[in-house]
Amino acid sequence: MSTERPIEVVLVTGFLGTGKTSLIRAFLEGRDTSRVGVIVNEAGDTGFDGIVIAEGTGESSAVRMLGNGCLCCEAADDLAQSVRDLVARHVELTGAPSECIIVEASGLARPGKLLRQFHAITDIPLQVHVVSTVDATLAADPDRHGEIPVQWAAASSLVLTRRDLAGDDGQEAMTRAWAVNPLASFQSEGSAAERAAEAFAATGRANPLPQVEFAGEVSHGSIRAVTLWQSPGANWDDCTEWLDNLAGIGDERVLRVKGLVSPLSADRSWLVQAVGTTFAVPVPISREAGHVVVIGEDLTAEWFAAIEPAGTFTLPDTGAHSHEGHRHD
Template sequence: MTARTEFILLAGFLGSGKTSLLVDWLALPEAAQTAVIVNEAGEIDVDGAIIAESGTIPMAMLANGCVCCSLTNDLVFTIRALVEEREKAGLPPFRRIVLEGSGLSRPGPILRSLAPLAPLNLAVRVVTTCDASQAAEQARHFDEVASQLAAASTIVITKPDLAGTGAAEALAGAINPLATLVLEQDRAARARAAFAPAPPAALPAGPMAPERAHPRVSVLRVAFAPEAGWEDRLDWMEDLAAFCGDRLLRVKGFIRHPGTGATLLVQAVGTLFSPPAPMSGGQDLPEALVVIARDLSAQDLRVVNPAAPVLVAPYRPGKALTCVPG
């Protein structure tokens, strides 16, 4: 008998380490026959670009109206397309399909939307990342954190190298004492434990609740004017962190070095920026940053440094849906 295909919703708050965990997992031999769906195929598809650097992973993008929520018709369509294309190609079914949810989405509505896929008999579960350095604080402002932890069969404590895990463990234990807790320091061991087969949960029944809007969260697109130099880019990001403080939730995108033409991945979780990382094939990536902030508008960001050669606008995710079964 063929094993059931697992459907794993990888949940976790903005910047809590979902993509990193997935990339660590995809590097392991036991990740063979995994397909990945990324819930963010706007113009600046950072997660897709990072995962694509891992090699030839069958990957599908969901593009929808909101960078923070999941419009789930696309999801049903995409999963069906992945499964059917695989069948048509005469290949065995995927062992698992992983959907990386967006950091502000709640798992319940996403899982409920899978009801039309009942005939596929997917074994469904949720793996949630919980950032040791930030989760307890984020949970105070965003109840999405509790929804993501509550839905998990496995909770993975990430970034144990940045902070003690006590606060995140206490939060996870208080919200979902039944989940398996992954506390590995070693990243490969963490990824292996995170995706280790586990008893599947039943699909929640009932109609799909709409995703709640996030009235305090703005998703903004920042581009640099042609005259902007390298220092202008770095200075602006530094000013952004100082200006926003704890209202800055997440920055990710690509910047181009005007001198060398190299494209670098830029990321910050809160105000903590990671060193920019060069992207191979970067010339095809757009130069722009996605800034996700609480209680800040595009207008506010324009005054970070009014003289800077920077353009700020609300971010509009792409509408097209691409599906690339491999």
């Protein structure tokens, strides 16, 4: 099966009770969903979230084609097959493949495990974008529940939820989430529908790195955001080989990568980015740089030093870096 353009896949993550289902419903309501699919992956045996989404868009069953064309199904062990089934069903009913597939992950899920299942889909071009909810009330403490910072760290977009219940409008929650993932865009203003639309539409954007240069690292428990600088003599082949090897040994350790790689004798850089260890196609950027930011668990200087070609990207000598006042594109 083939399509002319990649199908947008929005993987919605977030801890239990942080408003993932409400966010998806807010996005779907009032839209033409004839070529939109929703896959719900819950921790329990009953697809309550799928039922809620289906009810909100006009039907009462969690596993069916809705009256307005939005297919909701409960994904069990085979996410890849669920995606194939959705695309095939949309082709059958509309004559065209899916435009967008929204995957609501379990509140206990780590994005890396789900992202690896997309690797099994080689016959359908997909463009995967991870959105994570940030509970404005911080009802679940990120220091006690390790899934929360992992979900934040893997996201391209962070969305503030349950803002009306927070006395500080979610300022503490935003500060803590940004400390974990300074690379993410953050949707905190407007209605739930507006925040969802902005976050989900961020798929495929070639956002550059934040304008303020990184130096050193920040950390949250075992999760660190580490900046490495491209060595002056490293060419494009060295850089791509290093990034390939980073992905090869990263497994679940690497949650997010973003960087500007500057080939020798070139007047522009290339934006490279990955969710987990899945890299998107590099995008040319008219800005000189030469560094990458890696967010992951248990990242050490020794681990980075073992990546070949050795010395392609190196850790700076400076210390910790504060993200206060950063612009996050």
